[in-house]
Amino acid sequence: MLLVCYQIVKKQIAMKKLVLPLFTLFVCSTSVFAQTNSFDGQFASVRTELTNWDKVRGEWLAQSMEAMSTNGQVPDRNFPENYTPSEMYMAMPSNVRNNVQSIVTNNTNSADSASRTRWNTINQFVRRPACSSVQGRTYGDPHLTSFDGANFSFQTVGEFTLVKSQSGHFNVQTRQRAEGESVSLNSAVAMWVNGDRVCYYASTFPDGNRSTPFRVDGQAIYIENGTYFLNHGGTITATRSDYIVTWPTGERVKLDRGVFGSGDFVNVAVEIFPCNDTYFGVLGNANGRQSDDFDVNGRMPNMNTGVFASNDPTSQAMERQYLSYLAQDYANQWRVSQPESLFDYGFGQSTTSFTDITFPRVHQTIGDLPQSDRDRARRNCERQGFTGAALNACIYDNGYLNIAPTPEPRVPVASTGTITTPVTNPTPNVNPSGRIKSPMGSTLNPGTGTGSGTTSPGLESTTGRQATLQSQGGTAQPIGTGTSSEPTSVEPTIREGNGNGTAVTPRKEPNPYEPAVEPEKKPWRVNRPVESEPTSTPSSSSGTTTTKSPEPKPVSTPRPVSTPSPKPVSTPSPKPVSTPSPKPVSTPAPKPASTPAPVKSAPAPLKRP
Numbered sequence: 276m277l278l279v280c281y282q283i284v285k286k287q288i289a290m291k292k293l294v295l296p297l298f299t300l301f302v303c304s305t306s307v308f309a310q311t312n313s314f315d316g317q318f319a320s321v322r323t324e325l326t327n328w329d330k331v332r333g334e335w336l337a338q339s340m341e342a343m344s345t346n347g348q349v350p351d352r353n354f355p356e357n358y359t360p361s362e363m364y365m366a367m368p369s370n371v372r373n374n375v376q377s378i379v380t381n382n383t384n385s386a387d388s389a390s391r392t393r394w395n396t397i398n399q400f401v402r403r404p405a406c407s408s409v410q411g412r413t414y415g416d417p418h419l420t421s422f423d424g425a426n427f428s429f430q431t432v433g434e435f436t437l438v439k440s441q442s443g444h445f446n447v448q449t450r451q452r453a454e455g456e457s458v459s460l461n462s463a464v465a466m467w468v469n470g471d472r473v474c475y476y477a478s479t480f481p482d483g484n485r486s487t488p489f490r491v492d493g494q495a496i497y498i499e500n501g502t503y504f505l506n507h508g509g510t511i512t513a514t515r516s517d518y519i520v521t522w523p524t525g526e527r528v529k530l531d532r533g534v535f536g537s538g539d540f541v542n543v544a545v546e547i548f549p550c551n552d553t554y555f556g557v558l559g560n561a562n563g564r565q566s567d568d569f570d571v572n573g574r575m576p577n578m579n580t581g582v583f584a585s586n587d588p589t590s591q592a593m594e595r596q597y598l599s600y601l602a603q604d605y606a607n608q609w610r611v612s613q614p615e616s617l618f619d620y621g622f623g624q625s626t627t628s629f630t631d632i633t634f635p636r637v638h639q640t641i642g643d644l645p646q647s648d649r650d651r652a653r654r655n656c657e658r659q660g661f662t663g664a665a666l667n668a669c670i671y672d673n674g675y676l677n678i679a680p681t682p683e684p685r686v687p688v689a690s691t692g693t694i695t696t697p698v699t700n701p702t703p704n705v706n707p708s709g710r711i712k713s714p715m716g717s718t719l720n721p722g723t724g725t726g727s728g729t730t731s732p733g734l735e736s737t738t739g740r741q742a743t744l745q746s747q748g749g750t751a752q753p754i755g756t757g758t759s760s761e762p763t764s765v766e767p768t769i770r771e772g773n774g775n776g777t778a779v780t781p782r783k784e785p786n787p788y789e790p791a792v793e794p795e796k797k798p799w800r801v802n803r804p805v806e807s808e809p810t811s812t813p814s815s816s817s818g819t820t821t822t823k824s825p826e827p828k829p830v831s832t833p834r835p836v837s838t839p840s841p842k843p844v845s846t847p848s849p850k851p852v853s854t855p856s857p858k859p860v861s862t863p864a865p866k867p868a869s870t871p872a873p874v875k876s877a878p879a880p881l882k883r884p
Contacts, residue, residue: 314390317382321375321397328371331698332356336363339508340400343523344393346470348710349508353701357502359510361525362689365404376401399442399551403525406548411558413437413449414531414542414681416458418668421559421568422547426664428671429557430459430638431602432631434611434618437464438545441553444469445526447545448617449557450629452479452538456636458675460540464530465617469523470507472617475530478538479629481619488532489518490619491711504706512689519686524551529684535676544684557609571604587642595638602635641667644674656680 318341325333332354339349339360349360358366367375379401383394411422419429422438429451437447446467451459462479465472474481474490481490487497489511496503496511498518503511508523517531531542547554549561559568616626641649649670656669659680672678 313387314393317386317390317394320378321382324371324375324378325367328367329695329697331701332363332366332695336360339363339523340397343400343469343508344396346507348470348506349523352504352704354695354698355702355704356689356693356695357504357510357512357704358689359521359525360508360523361400361403362521364401365688365691366693366695372401372404400524403548403551406550408525408546408548409561410544410546410683411438411561412542412544412683413461413557414544415668415672415678416454416676417451417461417542418672419558420665420683421565422549422554422561423559423563423565423568425559425565425568426668427569427601428598428668429601429606430457430598430635431606432459432629432634433606434465434616434626434629435606435609436556436611436615437543438547438554438556438558440547441555443467444524445522445547445552445554446617447528447543447556448611448615449543450479450618452629453631453634454535454676457639459634460535460538461543462538462540463618464528464541464543466520466528467617468505468507468509468520471505471509473505473509473511473520474617474619475518475541477532477541481621481624493619494711496708496711506710517684521689527686529686531681531684533678535678542681544686546686557605569601569605571608591640591642594640594642598638598640602638603632607632639675641671641674644670648674 318337321340322334322337325337327333335350335352335354341347342349343360352358356363356366364372379394379398383391383398386394409422411420413419413429417429418426420426432451432453434448434450437449439446444467448465449461450463450465452462454460462477464475466474472492476488476490484495487495489496489498489503491503491505498511498513501513505511510521512519512521517529520528520530525548527546529544529546531544533540533542545558547561554561559565610630611626613626618626620626620628644652652670652672652674653666655673656666659669659682661669661680661682665683669680673680
C-alpha cells in the first residue's frame with residue numbers, strides 16, 4: 276500500500292501538481308492507520324480469550340503473538356515459569372486453545388492484504404499443537420539420522436545447513452572438523468532462533484574466551500543450570516549434561532557435549548513440526564519418505580550401495596562409492612556460503628577457513644575394523660539397546676574412536692503436566708544481566724531460499740563479522756582470533772536470579788589477545804609528516820630540517836649585492852630583510868652591469884661541500 280502511494284505521489288510531483296500529493300499522502304496515511312486498527316480490532320477477541328484464562332500470563336502471550344507476527348521482540352515475563360510462547364500456549368486448557376484457534380482461523384480467512392501475513396504467522400503458531408514432531412540428529416564421528424529415519428555416515432569437513440525452514444524463522448548449521456584422515460566431528464553449531472543468532476562452540480572458538488560455549492549475536496553469555504531468555508521469545512536451558520535451545524514456535528535443538536582427541540565435539544538432535552512448515556537440509560525434507568532424503572538437485576543417483584557392515588570385498592567397494600557420493604556431491608549441495616553463514620569468525624577468518632573439500636582421504640567401513648574391535652564395539656552398543664542401522668553406526672563410532680554409544684535423546688516439553696496458579700504479585704522474570712542489544716536488528720530474516728548457495732539478503736550485514744566478547748557493560752569488543760590455542764583465564768562472577776535460573780557475567784580480565792601497541796604508534800604518526808624520508812627517526816629528521824635547510828643559503832647573497840653602487844642596494848635591501856628565505860631576492864641582482872662577477876663567484880664556494 277505504501278509503495279503504491281509513493282509511486283502516485285512521485286508521478287504527481289513530476290506533473291508539478293502540488294496540491295494532489297498532499298491529498299494523496301493524507302488518504303494513504305489514513306488507509307494504513309485504518310488497516311493497523313483493523314488488525315488490532317480483530318486481535319482484541321484473541322486477547323480477551325487469553326486474559327480470561329489468566330490475566331498476567333494471557334496478556335504476555337497475547338503481546339508475544341503480536342510481536343512474533345511482526346518479527347519483533349517479546350515482552351519481559353512477569354510470572355515464575357521460564358516458558359516460551361509455544362510452551363505457554365501448550366500450558367493452557369485445551370478448550371481455551373480450541374477457542375483461540377477458531378478465532379484465529381476465521382480472522383485469517385477474512386484478513387485483508389495488509390494484515391494477511393500477520394494472521395498467517397499467528398495461525399501457524401496456534402496450529403502447532405495438532406502437529407506431531409519428528410527428530411533428526413547428527414552424532415558421533417558423525418553419523419546422521421534423517422527426519423524420515425534414514426541412517427548414513429557423513430565424514431566431511433566444513434560448515435553445512437543441517438536443517439532450515441521455508442518460512443526463515445528456523446535455521447541450524449553445523450561445523451565439522453577433521454579428526455585424523457578419515458573421520459570428522461561436529462565442533463560447533465549456529466542457529467537462527469526466530470530473530471536471534473545463537474552459536475555453540477565445543478571447539479574451534481572464534482575468540483580466546485573458553486569459559487562459555489555460547490555466543491548470542493556475537494556476545495558471550497553464561498548459563499549455570501538455569502534458563503537464558505532470548506529477545507525474540509526463545510530460551511536456552513542448561514541441564515547437568517546438555518543444553519536445550521527452544522524456539523518460540525516450539526522447535527527444539529538438544530546439544531550434548533563430548534570429549535575426544537584434539538578437542539571437544541557436540542552431538543546435535545533437532546525436533547521440528549513438519550505439518551507447520553517446509554524443511555530442507557542435510558537431515559532431509561521430513562516428508563515421510565526415505566527414498567528422496569539424499570537427492571542432489573532433486574535427483575537420486577542410481578547406485579548399488581552394497582550390504583553395509585559386510586566383509587565381502589565387492590560390498591565394501593560399493594559402500595565406499597556411496598560414502599564418497601555423500602561426502603562430495605551431497606555435502607557440496609548443503610555447504611554454507613559466506614552470506615548464509617550464522618557463525619562467528621576470528622580476524623581474517625571466513626567459512627572457507629573451516630572447509631576442506633578433499634576430506635576424507637580414505638573411506639573406511641565397519642568391515643575394515645579388526646574383528647576383536649568390531650566384536651567389542653558390538654557388545655557395548657547392544658547393551659545400550661541399539662539395533663539395525665543405528666547399531667552399525669554405534670559400532671563404527673565405538674570401534675574406530677571408542678566414542679561411548681549415544682542413544683536417541685528424548686526431550687519432554689517444559690510445560691507438559693504443569694498446573695499454573697494465578698499470579699498475585701507480578702515480578703519480572705528476566706536475565707540478571709539484562710537483554711543483549713542485537714547489532715542485527717529485530718526484523719532480520721535469514722532468507723527463504725530452498726537450497727545451498729542461495730544468498731540470504733538479510734544476512735549480508737553479518738558476513739565477515741569479527742568475533743566479539745561481552746564486556747561488563749554489555750558492549751561487544753573485538754578480541755583475538757579463532758586460531759589461538761591458549762584460552763583466556765576468565766572466571767565467571769555468579770549473580771543470583773529470581774526463578775529463571777542463574778546467569779553469570781564474566782569478570783573483566785586482562786586480555787592477552789587484544790592488541791596493545793596502538794598507543795605507542797601515536798607519537799610516531801604525529802611526527803611522520805615532518806620527516807623528509809620515512810626511514811629517519813623523528814628526532815634526527817627534525818634536526819635536519821632546522822640546520823641543513825636550503826632556505827638559509829640565499830641569505831648570504833645580499834652581501835655581494837651591497838658591494839656595488841649604492842643605487843641598487845636601496846631597492847633590494849627591504850626585500851631580503853622581510854623575507855630572507857625566498858629565492859626571488861637574488862633576481863634583482865643581475866640588473867647592474869658591474870655585479871655579474873660577484874654574483875657568480877658567491878655560489879661557487881657553496882657548491883664545493
